[in-house]
Amino acid sequence: MNAMPPTNSPIIAAFIAHTPGSAENYAAAQRLFPGGVTHDSRYVRPHPLAIARAEGARKWDVDGNEYVDYAGGHGALILGHAHPAVMARVAEQLARGTHYGANHALENRWAELIQELVPSAEMVRFTSSGTEATLMALRLARAATGRTKLLRLRGHFHGWHDHMAFGVTNHFDGTPTPGVLGALADNVVFVDPNDEAGLVALLDAEGADIAAAILEPTGASYGQAPLRPAFVRRLREETARRGIVLVFDEVVTGFRVARGGAQEELGIRPDLTTLAKILAGGLPGGAVVGTRDVLELLDPERAAARGVEKVQHQGTYNANPLSAAAGIATLEIIRDTDAVARCHAYAARLRAALNDVLAEESLNWAVYGAHTGIHVFVNPKGLAIGPRNFEPLSMGYAELKIPRGNQTVTKLLLAMRTRGVDFAPWPGGPASAAHTDEDLDRTVAAFRGAIRALREEREIA
Ligand SMILES: Cc1ncc(COP(=O)(O)O)c(C=O)c1O
Numbered sequence: 001m002n003a004m005p006p007t008n009s010p011i012i013a014a015f016i017a018h019t020p021g022s023a024e025n026y027a028a029a030q031r032l033f034p035g036g037v038t039h040d041s042r043y044v045r046p047h048p049l050a051i052a053r054a055e056g057a058r059k060w061d062v063d064g065n066e067y068v069d070y071a072g073g074h075g076a077l078i079l080g081h082a083h084p085a086v087m088a089r090v091a092e093q094l095a096r097g098t099h100y101g102a103n104h105a106l107e108n109r110w111a112e113l114i115q116e117l118v119p120s121a122e123m124v125r126f127t128s129s130g131t132e133a134t135l136m137a138l139r140l141a142r143a144a145t146g147r148t149k150l151l152r153l154r155g156h157f158h159g160w161h162d163h164m165a166f167g168v169t170n171h172f173d174g175t176p177t178p179g180v181l182g183a184l185a186d187n188v189v190f191v192d193p194n195d196e197a198g199l200v201a202l203l204d205a206e207g208a209d210i211a212a213a214i215l216e217p218t219g220a221s222y223g224q225a226p227l228r229p230a231f232v233r234r235l236r237e238e239t240a241r242r243g244i245v246l247v248f249d250e251v252v253t254g255f256r257v258a259r260g261g262a263q264e265e266l267g268i269r270p271d272l273t274t275l276a277k278i279l280a281g282g283l284p285g286g287a288v289v290g291t292r293d294v295l296e297l298l299d300p301e302r303a304a305a306r307g308v309e310k311v312q313h314q315g316t317y318n319a320n321p322l323s324a325a326a327g328i329a330t331l332e333i334i335r336d337t338d339a340v341a342r343c344h345a346y347a348a349r350l351r352a353a354l355n356d357v358l359a360e361e362s363l364n365w366a367v368y369g370a371h372t373g374i375h376v377f378v379n380p381k382g383l384a385i386g387p388r389n390f391e392p393l394s395m396g397y398a399e400l401k402i403p404r405g406n407q408t409v410t411k412l413l414l415a416m417r418t419r420g421v422d423f424a425p426w427p428g429g430p431a432s433a434a435h436t437d438e439d440l441d442r443t444v445a446a447f448r449g450a451i452r453a454l455r456e457e458r459e460i461a
Contacts, residue, residue, distance in 0.1 A: 007046075011453050015414040016046055021062035025050035039074075041425055044410060049417065054081035057434040059422065067422040068439045068446075070374065070429025075222070075252050076277040078343060078372070079333060080434025086281050086329040093325035099317075106324035113331040114279070114289060117260050118250075120269045121289035125298055126319035130251035130276030131159030133286035134214065136313060137272045138163055141212030141245035143311045144294045149206060151213040151244070153193045153227075155220035155397035158249050158274075163188060169403065193219065193397055194231045200238065207242040212272075214247040217262035222252045223373050224426055225397035229266055236268050245294065251276040251286070255334050256343075256430070257371045278334070281326030284317065339433040343372045346440065347431035350374055353444045355387035361451050363460065366390035367428070374428040375400075378408050378460075402426075411459050415450035 026047035030036035111124040176185035219226035239246040248270035253262040255278040276286035296302040303310035354367040
């Protein structure tokens, strides 16, 4: 078991005193799981929260402490926790069985809703996660083009499989992270986000070998390092011209940036789109959607008619009935209500209110983002910026994506938690449609208190 290093930080001491049950849970977890966690981004010292229950925009830890939640189920819960309509559909399905090993009507309904909402979704193939969806999309692109290489943007995250494990938080030179084949990494080429000249030069040199270009269409880590729409348009034009399959990874942005995702907002049609998170309403699930031309490579008869071998794809939990039930309930609410718009409005109000706090406290940080995104830039290099004059597009991904484990960020997260707010670790969070004015007020008060605590122990000037 890892021992917690001794600390003279009142913020850390207060967090430890506030969350004894979470500490106890973590001690057991450390005996079971590497690092005591089951997802890299849940790792935080001295210990992560152990949550016992969640509802709406709130969750409660094992000590009974209440939090305004911005983890948002890693972005899966745009309607908040345990939405009654979603829970009712899942409960109804639970009574009818959890797995048929066969086709079922719910998967048709789920796919019809996707087709209705996502502009480029001519056909659908379900997977169990976003990682599986991007893996499938790349295989389809290679099969469709007969090419091997893959173009990615530095800092963009597409899940944890071998094609994607480097160039996100480190290894920006394209060398593989531990356990990943060098031969695979050799077939992945990178450009810097927003670098149109670099993009064209790379495509001129290697475009004929590139099967797919994949990106987070609003920028790395849900717009933490935003992309210019003009860059995305250029990428669409260049890939179309060169026969490269363009993959929008909308695992986060799907059903969130707009009902039909970033592609609806940008008015750009990718060849393939990967979906997960909101898609399955908080249960596990993902999908690759896109042109009939490419998706039909999974169809035994259509592939044979084209004289090619079909692309393989299995998956025990593809289109699982429980995920389908939660997904249908969620997508119907997104289609039929103003949930997405309310979520955008809350995020905009919260960003403005948090920037007011920064201005009042004379702190050279900034809170930025678009749609439902809230990104707190803690300005580790002390750049001459402030809450009222921050332009993230003028900065690179390397400045904006602050490495995990940054001490100021960790202390901010812990100080917020002690004050009843659980920010996502980047730090910030997606807003949900369940957040209320009261949640906003609590968040603002916690942010102000956390900043003052950081100042008191001279973590920030
Ligand atoms: C943009 C993006 N793509 C893919 C994934 C991977 O999805 P999953 O965690 O469902 O495998 C994520 C997960 O956060 C993501 O943010």
